[in-house]
Amino acid sequence: MRRVSTVLTAIMCLLLVAALASRTPAASVPEVLIGDVLPLTGNFASLGQQYLWAGQTVEDIINNDYPDLAVPLGPGKGFPGLGGAPAKFIFRDDQSRGDLARTIAEQLITVNRVHWLNGDGTSGNTSIIQPVVESYGIPMSCHPCASPTLTEKGMKWYWRTGPNDRTMVASLFSFLKEWPEHGGPKGLKTVAVFTCDNLFCQDNRKIANELLPRLGFEIVLDLTTKTGATTLASEVQRLQAAKPDILFLVQYPPETSIFQGDAKRAGWTPKVIATSNGAYSDQTWLEAQKKTNGGAGWVGRDPTAIDLVQGRPSWKKVNEIYKTYSRGQTMGELAMREITGLLWMADTINRAKSVEPAALAQAAMDTNTPPEQLIIDYKGIRFNQNHQNELATGVVTQIGWDGEKHTVWPWELAKRANFKILYPNPGWQERDSTPKPAE
Amino acid sequence: MTLLLQAIVNGLEMGFLYALVAVGLTIIWGLMEMINFAHGEFLMLGMFGAWWASVAFGLDPLLSIVPVGLAMYALGVLVYRQLMRRVQRGDPFTQIFATVGLLFLLQNSAVAVFTSDYRYLSDTLLTRLSGANVNLLGITIGVPLLIGALLALVLFLALYLLIDRTEFGLALRATAEDREAAMLVGIRPQKMFAVAWGLGAALVAVAGAILANFFAVFPQVGFPFTVLAYAIVALGGFGSILGTLLAALLVGVVQSVTTVYLPPAFKDAFVFASYIVIGLCRPQGLFGRF
Incomplete structure (x- = not known):
């Protein structure tokens, strides 16, 4: 009888351990995986390379300590909300082709098991990726994509911080x-x-x-x-x-x-x-x-008053980091839109304290970022019911x-x-x- | 009427530039009957060569056509010896896939080396002349494009003399028509093919160096020109130098005139429609022999 109770206790303990293990606490995520589908070759390669540099800049900001940088996750290393876990961006080239973008998105979700998908930076290809991501149910974003239809379709898992056309x-x-x-x-x-x-x-x-x-x-x-x-x-x-x-x-x-x-x-x-x-x-x-x-x-x-925003200390610092990846090229407005969006994504993951899609979606909808934390002239970040940032603005400039x-x-x-x-x-x-x- | 005449003149000017692009393909595809989908990438390398020579050494593209042409001749020979010779006797699909592979290799190498940025030449002889026009009966003719057209004519004349009036040209044509028979009279076919690839690459690169004055330079610039070049060579008749020139002019005029009267989306559709019409009446093309 004693042996039976010992065995039962052992089984209970094992089950408890297994149950706890299956509910891995968010803080123990070894790294946060971001899939970034980009047109690095093909017709839109010149856009893709700017998004690549923007992604590398944000990965750098998240994973390294920039104490004086007043943007989300600037000071400190990694995601504090996830026990300091670093971000790992997986950049993949879709050759500016929608069909390939779709395949890559699927691979990133099912093989690499990314927690967030970003891309592809062009509205046409992004509209092809959207249904794939929607069917798997993980958060996705494309910040420089400006086609209004991307958010007007009422997608559940798609967010955009940038203004639409x-x-x-x-x-x-x-x-x-x-x-x-x-x-x-x-x-x-x-x-x-x-x-x-x-x-x-x-x-x-x-x-x-x-x-x-x-x-x-x-x-x-x-x-x-x-x-x-x-x-x-x-x-x-x-x-x-x-x-x-x-x-x-x-x-x-x-x-x-x-x-x-x-x-x-x-x-x-x-x-x-x-x-x-x-x-x-x-x-x-x-x-x-x-x-x-x-x-x-x-x-x-x-999307921003580019002549006025350059005076901001955070803009200058982010531009310095960006230039280390861009062979010395200054951030253009597309890169600024992408960096702003990716920093919002990092902030969302950090606030969610989890990489579970539902928690990330909730944190995304709870966003209320003040303009002081942005390197761009939006009036802030807050989403409407279609997941479009309703505080993103447009300005007119002249050369x-x-x-x-x-x-x-x-x-x-x-x-x-x-x-x-x-x-x-x-x-x-x-x-x-x-x-x-x-x- | 002036609108139509202006459109025809615009089309002719562009036609000469298209002819420049197609001339290299006339030799490789038209004469030697080898498929080269990387033709546009040779053009792109020629454009980058001219841009680099201008930025690094201040060399005008009209002068850099010499080093660019020589370097690309060497590359053309290398591509034939190391790649095309090995697939030459195989299935045509092998040639297609080999040159498609070459296309991606060259294009992505350019992305790696130069990035995908758009590059522009702004301080060259032809760009300084931009805006200079000749006005004739109310028709405006752009001087830089006119110079480009004259250069195209000179190149065509030189090529025509080389292919039609020299022993070398005869050997080249003999190799294309019957390799075994050519060998019997002492011609070395491998050497002829290598020279043809060298010439083809050099000519399209020279075209690229001239085009760099008019177009943005970037790794994907070659593709639209490749599509047009294939249509032009087929339209003109395989292997016909004169046919290529006239077909290029026809393509330029069709594009230009169509756009004046119809939505621009029909521009290329009419080019290929005219190819179908001519193909139905003369399958060998305008000046083809077979």
Whole structure:
């Protein structure tokens, strides 16, 4: 009888140990695995590399001690909420292909068993990954993806801290609408919309078609061109013939530079060139404009007042870290959006004190990050029911003769930036004869 | 009417640039009948070569075509000797996969070395001339593109003379047509194929060096040009130098005129539609012999 009770006690003890082991306390997670699907090669590789550097920057910030860095998880090493566990980012290249992105996402979830999935940085491919992640039920984010549809589908596991195109394009058109009341030109009425053919460009096109007539503008031409065009000379001919006051241009850097070449050859410049993301967000395109004055006068939307935010100590420190990974390149606004989002993700995991999806989702929805903790000009981070950050904002900037972006809207920020708006858009001769900032 | 004439002139100018890109493929695919999907990557290397020579040594791309051409000739020979010679007698699919592999190797190597950043040349002879135009009866002709077109013509003339009027060209054509018969008269086919690959790579790289004045330089730049180059060589007739030139001009004009009157999405669709139409009437292409 005694032997039986000893055996029973031993079995009970074993069961208890097994039960406790299966409920591993969060604090004993050896490392937090973040899967990052990125377009590191293929058509969107120039975006992917910025996201890679952003991911490496955030991994560095989480795992190393930066006592004076006023961003989430800046001071201290690892996740304090998880007993100091470090973050491990698993970066995978999807070659800018949606089908491969989908396969990789599945592998990261089922083989690598990541706790959070980030990527792919382009709206089109992200929309392909979303259903996969949704079916496995782990948290996912893509912060620079701006297509409104990504959050409007009501996904349960997808979050975005960055503003969507609707917010940012609306900012651009609000600026154009309000400009006359703030000393701007009064006769700007007609708009030509010139976009590429992928999800990002077409979303911008749809928003423009929806908003412009409502704001009293007339669309005189709406042209969509193929990504990867080798010439845009005929498109420029049609734009020139349509005589728009404003050109709303949404194109990637290679097509934008082809457009510039063809427009210069045709000797055509509209009064205003307003643009949205694409080349305007690409650091290498912006740097190249300093040698030619090609971008001077271009107006574009940005998620932050890039000229004002650079004064923040946390921005400077994060940029220093970023530059150690980016071969010396300064953070562009895409990298800033990604870093802000990934730091929010780290903060969420830390607050959840667990890597269980339900706990992470709850912590994500409980987010209420004040603007002081951000390196970007959002009014904070707080999610609406579609998991879109409702405090993400859009600003409008213009490239000056110094080749830098200056905030021109909203008006209170524009006042702080104290920049005299260039109008009309300078002609090609004026661009050629004005000293170039990079010379 | 002016709109149409301007579109035709724009198309012709672009056509000459397309011809430059297709000329290397005319030799490798058109004449020697070997498939090369990495053609656009040779173009990309030529563009990077010109960009690097300009940034590092201040060499204008119009001058760097010489070192770039020589370096790419060596690379072309190397690719043939180390890769294509081994797959040459195999199934055509082996050639396709070998060159697709080469495409990824070259493209991803460029990403590793140069990153995926877009690079631009802004202080070259042709970029300084950007905006300079010749106006003729209300039609604007861009001077830099005109120079590019003239260079393309010179290259074509040189290639035409080389292939059609020299013993070397005869040996090259003989090798392509009947390797065994060529060997009987003392021609070494392996050497001819190696030279053809060298020439093909050098020519497209020279085209790349010139195009670097007009386009952003980045690792994926070659693909759209490769697609057009294949259509041009097939349209012009395999192995026909003159056919390639005329097909390139036709492609440029079709693209340009279509876009003036129809949505730009039809631009490439009409290029390939014209290939289908010509293919139905003349399967050997405009100037093909077989």
